[in-house]
Amino acid sequence: MKAEILSLRTLHEGWTRFSLARVRLADGREAEREIEDHGNSVGVLPYDPARRVATLVRELRVPALYVAGEQSQLEAPAGLIDDGTPEDNARREVLEEAGLRLGDLDFVGATYSCGGISTERIHLFLAAYAATDRVDGGGGADGEHENIRVVEMPLAELARMADRCELTDLKTLTLVLALRARRPELFAG
Known part of the structure; x- marks a missing residue:
């Protein structure tokens, strides 16, 4: 049955x-x-292979504030899929949140974010960028009250954070580990 x-x-x-x-x-x-059920989403880890850094964001997540008192969470830019493809939405979210204009995206997978309760499938991408791709300050879309802070950090530090279990956002941890598996040379140092 x-x-x-x-x-x-x-x-x-x-x-x-x-x-x-x-x-x-x-x-x-x-x-x-x-x-x-709130729909499907995208998550992107933008990284600069020349400078060996990644661009992440810090944002208040009220559930994390509620259960752990966290004032903000370090995470890869992400958002809901509106109209268009996951790739279109990924590029839009990174532009809104981090101020980066992305070209090619490297698909990591589409997984249920928490299959025991949520219908959300999150489409995960890695995206190389260069310093010249920063076209705006980021911070989030007007009117969404996101108060996003853009954080650029060395990939080696991200790897250390993953090793110390300090990345509390699952999509971010997944993307850091995926980039580390695909491009380990970027994490040296």
Whole structure:
């Protein structure tokens, strides 16, 4: 027997939708499961291979503030997919948040961000850039109250942070490890 959703009840609908699903499990029993749905997203780690740095952002994440008192989280630029392809949205988000105009993107994968509760699939990319690709100060889109701070840091320091379990954002950790596996020479020093 295959699992199937028997009913779905919306509990809240706003920026995100919260629903309660009644599910028949593969063994025939029934259970309730919560679903959070806000759409799919992109995450990008822009890096400058000549200078061996990456551009990240610091932003308030209220859930991290709530559970750990974190005032901001260091992370790769990211955002929801609106219209267009994941690649188009990735370039838009990096321009808005970090002020970088990107060309080619290196696809890492599309994974569920937290498959136990969320429908979100995050499309992950690496993107090489040069110092001349900085066209703006970044900081986020007007009217979104993001208060983003752009942080450029050495790749070697990012690797040390990953090794010390100091990167608390899963997409950022994934992207740093992917870049390290694909271009280990950039992390020397």
